[in-house]
Amino acid sequence: MKRKAYYARKIKRAAHLLFYRRHRNPGVKGWELRRRLGSDYPKVIKILDDHLEKLDLTVKTVFEGEKPAGEPTLEQLDKARFYTTLRGGLAPKETKMMGWRIDDIAGLATAISYIIAKKGKAPREEVEELLRNKLPGWRVDINMNRYIRYGYLAEDENKQLYLDWRTRAEIDQKALVDLLLSKEKTLNGYA
Amino acid sequence: MSSKRKKQGSEHLQRVIDMCKSIEERSLDPFNVDVDDIIAVVQKYFPEWELPEELCLDAEAIHHLASIIKLQGDWVKHRSTSLYTDPFLLEEKIRRLSKEELATLFLEAWHPIIELEQISLHSLAEATKYWQDLLPLSERWLKTGSLEMETGATTREELVKLRILAEKTFLEELEVFWEELKHRVGREEKIRYWDFIGADNYSETTKRAYMASFLVTYGYATLELHPLEEEIFIKPFEKPKSMLGKKQTVSIPVSVSYEEWVRWKGGKPN
Numbered sequence: 232m233k234r235k236a237y238y239a240r241k242i243k244r245a246a247h248l249l250f251y252r253r254h255r256n257p258g259v260k261g262w263e264l265r266r267r268l269g270s271d272y273p274k275v276i277k278i279l280d281d282h283l284e285k286l287d288l289t290v291k292t293v294f295e296g297e298k299p300a301g302e303p304t305l306e307q308l309d310k311a312r313f314y315t316t317l318r319g320g321l322a323p324k325e326t327k328m329m330g331w332r333i334d335d336i337a338g339l340a341t342a343i344s345y346i347i348a349k350k351g352k353a354p355r356e357e358v359e360e361l362l363r364n365k366l367p368g369w370r371v372d373i374n375m376n377r378y379i380r381y382g383y384l385a386e387d388e389n390k391q392l393y394l395d396w397r398t399r400a401e402i403d404q405k406a407l408v409d410l411l412l413s414k415e416k417t418l419n420g421y422a
Numbered sequence: 423m424s425s426k427r428k429k430q431g432s433e434h435l436q437r438v439i440d441m442c443k444s445i446e447e448r449s450l451d452p453f454n455v456d457v458d459d460i461i462a463v464v465q466k467y468f469p470e471w472e473l474p475e476e477l478c479l480d481a482e483a484i485h486h487l488a489s490i491i492k493l494q495g496d497w498v499k500h501r502s503t504s505l506y507t508d509p510f511l512l513e514e515k516i517r518r519l520s521k522e523e524l525a526t527l528f529l530e531a532w533h534p535i536i537e538l539e540q541i542s543l544h545s546l547a548e549a550t551k552y553w554q555d556l557l558p559l560s561e562r563w564l565k566t567g568s569l570e571m572e573t574g575a576t577t578r579e580e581l582v583k584l585r586i587l588a589e590k591t592f593l594e595e596l597e598v599f600w601e602e603l604k605h606r607v608g609r610e611e612k613i614r615y616w617d618f619i620g621a622d623n624y625s626e627t628t629k630r631a632y633m634a635s636f637l638v639t640y641g642y643a644t645l646e647l648h649p650l651e652e653e654i655f656i657k658p659f660e661k662p663k664s665m666l667g668k669k670q671t672v673s674i675p676v677s678v679s680y681e682e683w684v685r686w687k688g689g690k691p692n
Contacts, residue, residue, distance in 0.1 A: 250538050257537040288536060316533040323526060329534065337521040340528035348512040350497065361513065365521050367652060369677030389447040400535055407531035411515050414527055 241268050241275045242282065249279075249290065249315045256382065256396060258293075261309040273308055289318040293400050314400045337365050338374045339383060344411055346384070346394055347404055355390045431467035432476065435483045438463065442486035445493070452493035460487055592636075599633045600642045603658045612646060612657040615676065616686045624683050631678040645674055 245268055248259050264272040280290045294303065294311045303311070321329075326336060345361055346353045355375065362371045378384045382397035398404070438460050445452055464483055471477050516524070607613050619630040634656060637643040641663040646655040654676060 250536065252537045252539050253542060257535050289533070291533070315536045317536065318533065320530045321532060321534070323529060326525075326529065333521055333525045336525040336528055336532075340524045341516050344512060344516060345509070348509040361516060364517055365524070367649075368682070369675065369679075391447070397535070401533055403531045403533065407528065408512075410527045410530055411512065411519075414515070414519065414523065 238275065238278060242279045244268060245272070245275050245279050249313060258312045258314040258400065261311045261313065264313060265309060270305075273305075276313065283315065284318060287318045288315055290314070291316045291400060293396075312396075312400070316401060334366055334370065335374060335377070338362050338371075339378055340407070341365055342375070342378060342384060342392070343394065343398055343402060343404075344407055346392055347408060351394055353392050355386060355392050358392055428470070428476070431470075432479055434463055435467065435479050438483050439479075439486050442483075442490050446486070446489055452490050452497055455487075455490050457487065457491060457494075596633065596636055596640065596642065599630075600637055600658060600662075603637065603643060603656065607658055612655040615645065615654040615656045616682075618656050619678070620683065620686050624680055627683050628678055631676070645676075647674065 245264065248264065248267060253259075261272070264276065268275050276290050276292075283289055291314045292303075292308070292311050293314065294307055299307055323333070326333075341362055342358050345358055349357075359371050359375060362374065366374060375384070379386055379395075382395045384398070385393045385395040387393070394404075442455065444450065445455060460483070464480060464487075468480055471480055519527070603613070603618060606618060615634070619627055619634050621627045621630055634643075637658075638645055638656070641659065643656055643658045646657055647653075648655070654674075
């Protein structure tokens with residue numbers, strides 16, 4: 232009973248830490264969770280994740296650099312950042328509630344998948360050129376700046392675009408590429 | 423080493439540095455660089471460098487070469503991952519899919535972050551500090567007290583000279599502009615927006631775009647949008663129509679950026 236109460240208290244604290252933004256960017260670093268929840272924080276996060284499943288939410292762990300192939304070490308977890316995200320996908324109608332138009336989403340999908348294909352780095356000029364196929368010319372620059380401001384893309388002094396922290400936290404990059412490939416197969420199938 | 427040979431060597435290294443830089447900055451294929459060849463060049467000149475500047479140039483060339491080798495390593499690593507896709511193939515797929523299809527696909531891979539924004543203790547402390555440092559209104563207004571000036575009378579000519587008033591009234595100018603539009607349109611009912619507002623220089627183009635916006639707002643003309651072709655036409659009315667109160671009006675933002683003007687000017691038949 233004592234053990235159950237112990238974890239119930241820790242789960243509440245973990246939920247508060249994860250849901251409320253306390254820094255400039257959302258999410259909590261692993262070492263912050265360890266300081267607040269104790270060294271068994273990975274277990275607390277796992278239990279919280281199980282609770283959140285009923286609400287179609289999940290705790291997403293974004294590792295520094297590439298995702299470890301096997302079970303992550305405590306050191307890797309300490310350096311990782313934890314976020315609460317949607318577990319499933321969004322319905323097109325729901326995006327309106329979030330203030331996203333279909334154009335904005337298509338533009339973001341285009342920019343991200345192109346940068347993925349270009350090994351995570353592409354000149355802004357090239358991405359904008361591609362976006363002009365989908366969006367009216369005058370919206371391209373506005374949208375690109377919006378993606379950068381929100382943390383989906385980052386731009387360096389040489390006008391090169393990269394995927395930024397929000398893309399790593401919110402987008403399943405492999406699934407996106409696979410979906411694009413399979414969509415093409417369907418199109419070929421009809422052709 | 424003769425000074426001629428030294429000069430030749432430093433020019434060679436500079437070319438190597440420039441080539442490596444352009445590959446790093448423009449995401450070009452790092453395998454365009456033949457690393458063995460460059461190492462041979464660096465080795466050839468190295469024993470004879472003496473001055474610190476010459477050695478710095480050599481070190482810089484090696485540094486950039488190391489970056490290229492790292493890029494080659496990343497390239498091989500990326501090709502071996504499941505995320506590798508031929509960029510040309512993917513680009514083609516993106517071009518072929520409609521906006522709706524792309525958005526629907528993306529939504530399946532997108533899991534937005536859930537977060538709540540709230541005022542924190544830190545921001546409350548910042549706000550209190552700001553409030554405490556803020557001077558009372560009476561003190562702030564003292565600083566921006568206006569200077570007393572003697573009043574006098576002026577004439578219309580003087581105002582025109584000072585460029586406060588234009589020689590023609592705005593409405594007169596607008597009507598001249600409307601006549602020009604009708605003349606340019608001729609028997610065709612409409613003209614491409616850019617062909618009408620575009621001028622030989624950018625500042626004149628922006629001025630014409632400004633006037634055109636009033637032609638539409640005041641009911642002298644209307645805009646016709648062709649979203650699929652991404653074209654806008656301007657169509658003059660025979661008589662000005664007042665739209666106010668009769669019909670729901672819509673604002674249409676039209677970008678008249680320098681880049682658009684250059685593009686228009688470039689595509690204009692001579």
